[in-house]
Amino acid sequence: MAGVRLEHVYKKYPGSDKASVTDFNLDIADKEFLVLVGPSGCGKSTTLRMIAGLEEISEGKLYIGDRVVNDVAPKDRDIAMVFQSYALYPHMNVYQNMAFGLKLRKFRKDEIDRRVREAARTLEIEHLLDRKPKALSGGQRQRVALGRAIVREPQVFLMDEPLSNLDAKLRTQMRANISKLMKRLETTCIYVTHDQTEAMTMGDRIVVMKDGFIQQAATPDELYNHPVNLFVAGFIGAPAMNFITGQLSEEGGAVRIKATGINVAIPAGKAQLLRDKGYIGREIIMGIRPEDLHEEPVFIEASPNSVISASIEVSENLGHEMFLYLNGLGKDNVIARVDGRSQLQEGQNVKLAIDMNKIHIFDKDTELNILEV
């Protein structure tokens, strides 16, 4: 087992004046499950491929354990990879697929057999060992691909969107399986995905990337509740955080945010911070999570300074919860997540109270979270 450390790592492709990965610094602890997440082209796969040795590092140092591995060939890095395309060896049966890497490394036959059978038991594919890949379902193939990596007992697992080819139901199931497996194996795992739900549910820690830069590296809870900038705030969470451009003003000792359809007071602690940083009178972006808009009468009565009115353009009832797409607040639709048993209907006007203790305020120019930085 080993940790992984990236020190000022850059990736620049020949002929490109812009780096694909810029000044990537990260210390990944031994046994940690780290998720790299971000939109397409953000550099997450490139970073993983540099760790795997499939891409050369243009600048900086990469450590696996205490060893600098910049110039170490992929096969000598003691890592195992699982890719999106989990290509199995089609002419070999499941047992042979899983044993192949060990055979190549000249492991003893009994040791190979022990590892393959143990991994097959863990992945519940013992009954498939004699089958050829063509006779397997997508989920079974994926488990064999995982098995092929597991038998290696590597220092680090690298997974690049390994669930992308599975249907939604299987994805959810495999997501839980991989999490359980990694906890059991106690091996460092670096997992790339563009799916923030996967990231939030699987990672001990998540690195959000954009345009080759790390935006924030934190636990799922920290990312969700304390995003450092507008990008992270918008990327993490479904439905996404609502953003409303407004102006801060001071009236009768209270700091208020004013925007189309909104005039609400900011709690004292946050207000003081905004005063200290000189934001009174300036335009800012307010961020509100959909679940921080409340339609329950008890909440509205208790929060007279943060009540807003809007009309429901569309409502989506998922049974246990309902999404309301609201008009008349700021420029864009604002989404509220309310109880599925609520009787609210499209076209109806609704009163909602904002939980002002949970709001985020971003600088309009730098897009940094003023209350967190």
Added chain:
Amino acid sequence: MNNTRLQQLQQMIVGSVEIDTMSKSEWVKAGGAKLPESGDQLDLDQGFMLVTKVDNHQVQVLHMQAELTLLEKELLSWLAKQGSMSKSGSVSASEMERQARKLGDWLQQSIDAGEWRAEIPERFELHHRLFDGMIPFLLMSEQAENREPSYVELEKVLRSYLSDDMLLIPLREREWLILGTDRLLAEVETSDGDMIERGETKEALVSLATGLHQMITEEWGGDCHVAVGEPIIPTESLVYAVATLRETVNLGRKFHVGMHVHMPWLVHLERLLSGIPEPVRSRFMDEMSGRQDLFTDPETVLTLDAFFCDGLQRKRDREAPVHPPQYAPL
């Protein structure tokens, strides 16, 4: 190593040399790599250890006590590696490599001369192995120069993946032709053993090539591009197959960035587009500026692909969802 050689080595390094055998765990405990290989070396307080042989449980080492420079150690390590490699196979590895390189040079010359239909002359030692049906794979390594695999290493890995009767032929720098027996296609099938249809053959070839790419990438040597063709009788059409596969990889790299496995039967349109002179293409692109929708519409692409598909043009004209003459200006 016999006593004479041991003494020769002692004289050369001006020091003592002992042959020692240790278990793998002892080797690891002494600071050696977890998976020892011939040529691995280990500095000790007194002297230097060099792995000469690795068995299932044990490691044979030469324990040398002498003042050696880094270069001398590297040379000894290299010799040990070569020694272990040449022991495998009935034809020595270096002889096989020589024969394969000779054939590779001829293939390259034939392609350069435009003799794509040339048959392999009988003078080549490997000629007798090229009469059976074989699947041609072209492998282009993306590894940095200093990580280019040796012939022997690569052949060993490919034998494990394909079978002992495969052939590895070096073509150019970081470019290799791999010939695998066409019996592999039957092994891809599940169990019923029925004859496989043409469409299924292609599907099986894709999965073999994808597996090969994955194996090279994951288990062994890093990133690469792989192209695969339909089975051939190499004596008759190897030059053509190599030229086609090389063109396929080049088109794949140009038009399907991010893909690493390429098939000749999937790059018809790309071949056509690639043949358009640059000024004509630029002019067309200028005129079509803002009309990228044409190239992302699957139906249009499918129609163009079908229309220009080799040998099936007339038949596919009828099947195409949009009538082809609409695209005549292309």
